[in-house]
Amino acid sequence: MRPREQRFGLGCALVTPFAASGAVDLARLVAHAQRCLAEGCATVTLGGTTGEGASIGFGERAAMLDAMAKAGLDLSRQVLVGVAASAVEDAAAQANQLFDAGGRGVLLAPPFYFKEPGDEGLFRWFAAVLERCRSPRGVVLYHLPSVTQVPLSSALVGRIDRAFPGVVAGVKDSSGDWATTERFLADHPHLHILVGDERLLARAVRHGGSGAINGFSNFCARRLLPMVDDGADVPGIDELVDLVLRYPVTPAVKALVAHRYGDDGFLATAPPLEPVDAAARATLGAALDRLLGR
Secondary structure: OOOHHHOOEEEEEOOOOEOOOOOEOHHHHHHHHHHHHHOOOOEEEEOOOOOOHHHOOHHHHHHHHHHHHHOOOOHHHHEEEEEOOOOHHHHHHHHHHHHHHOOOEEEEOOOOOOOOOOHHHHHHHHHHHHHOOOOOOOEEEEEOHHHHOOOOOHHHHHHHHHHOOOOEEEEEEOOOOHHHHHHHHHHOOOOEEEEOOHHHHHHHHHOOOOEEEEOOHHHHHHHHHHHHHHOOOOOOHHHHHHHHOOOOHHHHHHHHHHHHHOOHHHOOOOOOOOOOOHHHHHHHHHHHHHHHOO
């Protein structure tokens, strides 16, 4: 196992609450970030997949970072942002919001509009983005083929890392495929290999993984800490993941957050996503109660 002091730890892919107007509910967002950190998360990531980052515009992204800073969060240690854009200029602009604000790093997804590009084209895209960044640091390359349909090969990760020494901090592997996680772990032991699928988290930590940026940290972070700290399996986690995957994942996670904290203000989603229905909320809530021993 990787020495604990060298790990990334538990990171929350923070959900984004929306007001009735459709704007980001900044007060609720900040309060939720503070709660996740108090529950044991080392970091929060704004505007990732669970945070519907691809649906949040440049202005509101800036307002989210500003709200975190004004609330006293230590951006340099605790806050990352997800970058979700296909145009080089837009991706670099999103990243520079974080870098200019003094934040910890970015979760950088590949360009997702054109499907199945080759490694050469992807390297050129990542290089162009990083070259346009001011003081780039803490870059976590985001492997999420189920959503982007643009996988990142281990060879590509190595090439980007070599081309920008000290800039790439890690890889977030949300493939849900152990063979892929194992390859990243074997090829890049100096990077933080982070797992998005909670079913593989403890196993990855036992094999040198550095932690997670995941959605379940929004509502059961304390239950996940043994997985990140000790590589220990936690009963009930796999079953809840399997249940969540029956539904659109982000709306299901938001329903679980709303249930855990008794706050339906977390249910709203940005178009094109839609909240899960009442029956789904009841099923998910009952499963979470079982996990938490309620």
